[in-house]
Amino acid sequence: MRRLVFVVVVGGLLAAIPLSAVASENLLASSVRRAEVAFNQTLADAVRGGLDSGAADTLTWRYVQVQAIKTSSWWQLPLTEHRKLDALGRLDSDLRAAYQKQIDESRDALDRQLHRWNTMLAEAQTAGVSLDGLDEEAARFAQAGPAVATPNQLLALASVVGQQYAVLNGKLAAYRTALAQVDAAMQTANGLLATAGQYSQLSLSAFKDQLTIASTALAAVRSADGIPPILAQVQQAAVGVQGLLDARSAAFNQLADTRSTLASAQSIGAALGNHPGTINVLAGQLSGAADQATFQSITAQLYQEKQSLASAIYLKETVPVAYNAGVGKVIVISLSRQVLTAYQDGNAILTTLVATGRPQLPTPPGVYHIFARYSPYKFISPWPYGSPWWYPSAWTSFAMEFIGGGYFIHDAPWRSWYGPGANLYNGTHGCVNVPYSPMATLWNWAPNGTTVVVQY
Incomplete structure (x- = not known):
């Protein structure tokens, strides 16, 4: 009987061992499945919340590695x-x-944006810039900040703050730029x-009022x-x-120019008429002129006086050169x-200002005759390049040679200065330069053999 009882007890114990192991294994497996489900759910929530894709990929790979853990025998399964x-x-x-770290970093980014925003807002308020409701946005941001919890939400709010910051910064920058333009x-x-205040007679009150x-x-x-x-108003005043x-x-410059022309006319004995008195009257008016229109009117009148004097000078300078020409063309x-004066049978038919040779290369005085005529004619420098007298080759329309060795009467397209002083300060190489129109007349009038008299 005792042997039978022992067998029954031992048999029951041996039968219970597998049942207990199975229950334990089932419990472990259930715990593993719950842990897997919980991890996957947490990972999915984190990814939706904005978990970095690199971190998510790494964690997913590690999860796959965990799932790959296997056992080779049933008794190792619990381990x-x-x-x-x-x-x-x-x-x-x-x-x-990892998720909490990303939340912290995103919140730091938001805090930095909010700090920049609040600093810019304070600057705009100090500058007196119209905020157009942007200050209300600041309150909304401050309220929304603590309520958001995921990286995506935090970054989205930071992005909105950044956009509003850009708007406010643009308004402030535009205001400061425009203000700087006005200040300048x-x-x-x-x-x-x-x-202008140095000239007490000037009328400046209207401009001061504008400013x-x-x-x-x-x-x-x-x-x-x-x-x-x-x-625009400030610029208009300026x-x-x-x-x-x-x-x-301009008026005072014109006065000086007109007085200079008057002095030139007086020096050669030109007919002055009432010009000196008129110029003095205008000078007196100029000293008391106060506005732009008056200055412009006086300038115009002085210019007319100068032109009249210039005409008187020209008439005086172009008085025919005195010479007992006799019969024929001279x-x-x-x-x-x-x-230069052209005589036909003792009568002056043309008088013009000219330019003769410079002091170093003068036009020789004497009586000569035209012996060669060319139209057109190309002048080529007889002096080598590098010589102070060298000149580039140039064409003229009319050229009449009257002294051997290259002394011509000819037009000079390159010249603008004729008359008194032309030979001293911008003289020729010995030729006689004549303006185009009178030169054309001379060409048609003076044949070979025409007498040319050069005198002081």
């Missing part, structure tokens, strides 16, 4: 399941740590007013859009003052006056 549970626990811990224009206008009105209006402006009209100064300068050239 294998424990390894999986431990590995899944570490994975879950690493996932949560105001400095220019005030500088011109200071210059005062502009300054008052500028103090009330709160956006860049309101500045262009003020800038242009007005500059125009007044330019008109004054060309007389005055070296002292730089004038």
Whole structure:
């Protein structure tokens, strides 16, 4: 009987061992499955929340490695399941740590954006820039910040803050730029007013009033859009003052030029008429002129006086060169006056200003005759390149040689100075330069054999 009882007890114990092992294995397997489900759910939530794709890929790869853990025999199964549970626990811990780190970094990014935003907002408020509701956005951002929890939400809010920052920064930059333009224009206008203020007779009150009105209006402006009209007003004042100064300068320059022409006319005994008195009257008016229109009117009148005097000088200078020409055709050239007169049977038929040889290469005085005529004619320098007398080859329309060795009477397309002083300061190489129109007349009038007289 005892033997039978022993057998039954031992048999029951042996039968219970597999049942207990199976229950334990089932419990471990269930724990592993729950851990896997929990990890996958946490990973999915983290990915949706904005977990970095690199971190997600790494964690997924590690999860696959855990799933690949296998056992070769049934009695090692509990150990294998424990390894999986431990590995899944570490994975879950690493996932949560990585996700929290990303949340912290995203929140730091948001905080930095909010700090920049608040700093810019304070600058705009200090500058007096119109915020157009952007200050209300600041309050909304401050309220929304603590409520967001995922990296995606934090980054989205940071992006919105960044966009609003760009808007506000643009408004502030535009305002400052426009303000700087007005300040520069105001400095220019005030500088011109200071210059104009040296002349007490100038009328400047209207310009000063313009700048005062502009300054008052500028103090009330709160956006860049309101500045262009003020800038235009300041610039208009500056242009007005500059125009007044330019008109004054032009008038005084014209007075000096006209007086110089008067002195030239007096020096050669030209007919002056009432010009000296008129010029003195205009000079008196000029000293009391106050506005641009008056200066311009006086300038125009002085210019007319100068032109009249220039005509008187021309008439005086182009008085025919005195010469007892007799019968036939004679060309007389005055070296002292730089004038040429053509005589036909003792009558002067043409008188013109000319340019003769420079002091180093003078036109020789004497009586000569035209012996060669060319139309056109190319002058080629007889002096080598590098010589102070060398000149580039040039064509003329008419050329009449009257002294052997290259002394011609000819037109000179390159020349603009004829008359007194032309030979001294811009003289020829010995030829006689004649303006085109009178030269064309001489060419048609003077054949070979025509007498040419060069005298002082």
